[in-house]
Amino acid sequence: MLGPILEALRTAGTMAWQILWSLILGFLLASVVQALVRRSTVVKLLGDDRPSTLLKSAGLGAASSSCSYAAVALARSLFRRGASFTAAMVFEIASTNLVVELGIILALLLGWQFTLAEFVGGPIIIVLVALMFRIVLRDKLIRDAQAQTSKGLAGSMEGHAAMDMSVDGEGSVWARLFSARGLTSVSQIFVMEWAAVIRDIAVGLLIAGAVAAWVPVDFWRRLFLHGHGTLTLLWGPIVGPLISIASFVCSIGNVPLAAVLWNGGISFGGVVSFLFADLLILPILAIYKKYYGWAMTARIVGVFYVAMVAGGYLVEVIFHLLHLIPSAGHAFTGASGISWNYTTYLNIVFVIIAAGLILRFVRSGGAGMLKMMGGAPATDDDAPAHHHH
Template identity: 55%
Template sequence: MIMQIINSIGQALFMAFSMFWEILWPLILGFTLSGIIQAVVSHQSIARALGGDSPKHLGLATLFGIASSSCSYAAVALARSIFQKGASFTAAMVFQLSSTNLVIELGIILIVLMGWQFMVAEYLGGLLMVILLALIFRLTLTRRMVERARAQAEKGMMGKMEGHAAMDMSVSGSSFWNKLFSGKGLTAVSNYFVMDWASVWVDIALGLLISGALAAWVPDSFWQAFFLSNNPTLAKIEGPLMGPLVAMVSFVCSVGNVPLAAVLWRGGISFGGVVSFIFADLIILPILDIYRKYYSWKTMGYILVTMYITMAVAGYVIEFLFAALGIIPQNRNVVAITEGVHWNYTTVLNIIFLVLAALMVIRFLRTGGLSMLKMMNTPAEQMDHHDHEHHSMDGAD
């Protein structure tokens, strides 16, 4: 009996590690690219550009979100920050939606772990969600609701990762390349790289462990019955409605829910269902509690309902569009779950990118990075931006 338990735990850990090994280099690459973009785009520029809810403002909110951190908690905290600084409520919500569903690292991981179709579905569905959310807000969001949300936001109630969201380490310069390859630019990239890792590693680890346990302990027959796999029509109807609900209670957000999505896909959830599941990292229970603190109970309920609708509708549209094009994957065997470590291109790329990550960490430590880690959950209003930036960039030239 004891040996069976040990073997079962070992199998779950092996599957979790197998998925981690597959997504390691995409994570490093994605966070590096994200760090580069964040290093050249300041938070103040974002807030100034998002003062309305016109197509132009929402387009900029989408672009700034893509260039931001993929950490859901940091995205929600930064959305409140730019809302307080003058961004419209719609633009702030579009920003946080884009910063978790349209970021670079998410697409790379989806390609590696699940296939290009899921990456295309994620990005296309994410853009569709932005449009749907903007339309719903235009039809239902009242001035009184916005005023209530702003009054609550001004109270400055503590959420999570607020210090990380408030850290603006972007650099100035005459051109993109001058900013990037200056000493301050390289330090800013390394700072964002390490801080983003520090903000999401718990979610990634939790997602991998939960995914490994579900893959090892829960038989596919359970998922097939749960997702009505034996009835394709009902499965397509249920999937986009059930996907966000499963995500809500998983407590896993950001890129950490992709391994769990792979397990659900292998188990039989519909294509639209797995896509809507990935979208739902912004309505997990801990983040709903943060909305309550940031914007009030009523606004939290409004955000939950409107986002759930957009996630489900986007899932349906993606399902039927991809079905019409005949590009929904038919193979549900996610090899990365059970493949383990082999000497192949994945191992070679992991070694290369681990060297890059080591160089980033070394620069981060040499430029006073450890003190920054202690401020990741500091309330935003207590952050001294000027002193922090000076400290983080000192000695980088």
């Protein structure tokens, strides 16, 4: 019994080592952007669901936290403060699926084609969601959701979503960023982002390690109807989100499992649909119900699922026509172990950078902020600039 457990842990550890530097780099870049963009600016730009507004919403979401729980909480906060419901949902989708750290990790574990697929599929899914919301959302439903939202029921990562640690003031972007306040802000956002997603990343790696070590490839091939031509391509995007929902893992944490599924024979479009379904995992569905009520939650789930399946199909077709679908079974799942290569050098460099940011975070009194991450949701009257520099 000990042997299989050690094998699962070894696989998880090797995958963690492979993506460590990219996680640090991704969160560092995201922290820089968040340090320069104020949350109050975001709310002002998202008052309707016109295409130009949704484009801004997607861009601002991509520059926000990649933690699914924080993204869901922040979307609720934006909706309460006057953003349109559709714009808030688009922000939420972009925040968890169009972020730089996700793209880097996809390239490392699955290949650059999956990074491209994520950034092609994201806009497709956003357009589909916006179009379907125009059909299924009625004024009464939105008013009921607003009434439910105004109750202020807590979900998860509420305190994190309410914090705005951006740097304002005079001077150029570079001057603000490299000022003492700017560097402190980046360090605080960096540590908070890690604290928000570390649980999901760890759980995702452990699940992926266990699945890779314990579940025979034949099981996945049967589940994904591997080798059945068109039927395989049709089934992948349908079953992909269902596996994601059942995995309880969100945000970047589902990428290691996606690598295992790809090696197991799921279709290219199925991987894309699986990755986007992190906003439909069961704990987040419970939060939607708290935030918006059953009626709106049912529409969110239905619209998101249909958009993810359709998006998976469209990405599959586009990439097939462009001959961009890679050979199956070549994703990195830790079988090769850890060796002294470029990954090791990059990990050393970025761990030193992370240590410097953590040290600045601690010296600036940031430790107390960690205790507030799961705090109460902001009220309508709260300024969106908590802990503002």
